[in-house]
Amino acid sequence: MRTRTAQDDAIYKLAAPIAEALDMEIVRIRVKSGKRQTVQIMAEKSDGTMDVEDCASLSRGLSEVLEETDPIRGEYNLEVSSPGIDRPLTAPAHFERWAGFKAKLELDRLVEGRKKFTGQLAGFEDNSVLIDLPNEDETALIPFDWIADAKLVLTDELMKADLAARGGPAPEDNSSGETP
Template identity: 85%
Template sequence: MRTRTAQDEAILTLALPVAEALDMEIVRIRVKSGKVQTVQIMAEKLDGTMNVEDCAKLSRSLSDLLEETDPIAGEYHLEVSSPGIDRPLTLPAHFARWEGFKAKLELDRLVEGQKRFSGQLAGFEDGSVLIDLPNEDETAMIPFDWIADAKLVLTDELIKADLAARGAPSGSDEASGDTP
């Protein structure tokens, strides 16, 4: 889920060692088309934080490499950002890390007549995302390989956890920013 296309995957292959050297994780890569293509890279430090300086450091490190290897045909703009508070969930570890928080999942196939599910994450086990769905008695197990897209849902609980992780008082007006 970190990538969607072969071009995204080629950029991920180049970006992973650069990010790892900076103690960062690549969360997602997307190349967006337009007059000038945009290469969007979401990343975070291994402690779950990512500030503007960290984004700039990764961007500078990747810029030279992308210019040198030229995996993108034509002109492009590089955009490096944090995943944000309502972040995408792209790796198995993300589902375990964000256990207890509400998430939306979109599958690549129909399951019981639907592709979209929303509920409280209950972890990750045996290659499956565990999620407690509304009006269901048992925790659903959705194979990770079936998930096309997943992200956290912005809730008061998520905002409180984010503020606490950043050391902000829980009554703070500072309700957006980097993830814990």
């Protein structure tokens, strides 16, 4: 799921060793068409962080290799970024790491008459994503290979977890509805 096309895959094979040398993981690669193609690469460090300097380091390393190997026809822009708070989920470990948070899954086939599912992630087991869907008594198991796209849903809980992970202050509980 990190890649969708053969071209994305070729870029991933070039980018992954560079990212690993910088203690980073490639989360997703997409080549977007237009007047000038855009190569979008999302990455994060092993601790889940990714700042501007990290993006610049990865971008410099990738630029050299992409120039040498030229896997992209014509001119292109290279964009290196963090996955962001409502990040894509592209590897089994992502579903484990983000268990308990809300996610949207889009499948490559119909299951019970639909392709899109939203629910609480419950982990990863036997090559399947576990997800608790609304109005369902049992946890659904969706084969990882069936997932075309998956991402976290931006919720208050996710924002609090992200802030805490970055060492930010704990948000105040304003559940009383009073204005500070």
